[in-house]
Amino acid sequence: MTTAVTDKPFTLAGRTYQSRLLVGTGKYKDLDETRDAIEASGAEIVTVAVRRTNIGQNPGEPNLLEVISPDRYTILPNTAGCYTAEEAVRTCRLARELLDGHKLVKLEVLADQKTLFPNVIETLKAAEVLVKEGFDVMVYTSDDPIIARQLADIGCIAVMPLAGLIGTGLGICNPYNLRIILEEAKVPVLVDAGVGTASDATIAMELGCEAVLMNSAIAHAQHPVLMAQAMKYAIEAGRLAYLAGRMPKKLYASASSPLEGLIR
């Protein structure tokens, strides 16, 4: 394939990735389905939650990180389910110990169980502490361009606005806010949350996002492994379309076939 434009690599915290699709590990039927879907997605960065170990669980029960190996994937521990800056910071510290000093985290501080909307005030507080402690913070936030700017100024390595509420699959609800965030972005901007199907992922990439993070769109599809593959292509298509630059929209028709040589 020859392309006139060479894409710059997708780089996070000094590491380069081929895939611009990041995936979650929640809501799958079992660990086999998790593994197969992630493999089909081609994702190299995989987000995981940190939770209390069940006391008295089956001792032989496989652990997620034994299926999604940190040797193969970049593990992105997240603070999903945290409602205060303090809980989120504690979770990140535990994640760093869990992953032997690993610094990359996804910060998410929620405000409300019904909307799972980010609490941006607590998010800003947590981001400041985590950046000072040397974490590489990828931060989930609302699509408010001012907050996105402040999070980048604090030193977050990536800003990840929602495209729609977590788990809704409503798609890119406010492309205009995303465009403003993208226009003044000083760090990579990723859409995190809201994607429902492949075309949503493509739209996010066409807008100029560096990458997309998703979970439910794959895990809650009728056939998660197939949707994972669809998402892989959707991300690639959207990225290429972004690089290619779309044609301008016009009100009136413009013939694609030459007007000369028509039979009369």
Add this chain to the structure above:
Amino acid sequence: MQIQLNGEPYALPDGQTLADLIEQMALTGRRIAVELNQDIVPRSQHARTPLKDGDRVEVVQAIGGG
């Protein structure tokens, strides 16, 4: 002695260390992280960290999430 383990009361003999507790939970060598009274205890320190009555221990692992 009585400690709080992941928010639940848990009894264990006096003089035990974090490593002993982790062994009782059949988690030795597994990928976990441990907090004692809200401070991380690095893996290398588990065997050298004695527990005392009233300690609050959190043992966490990675699970599926988005």
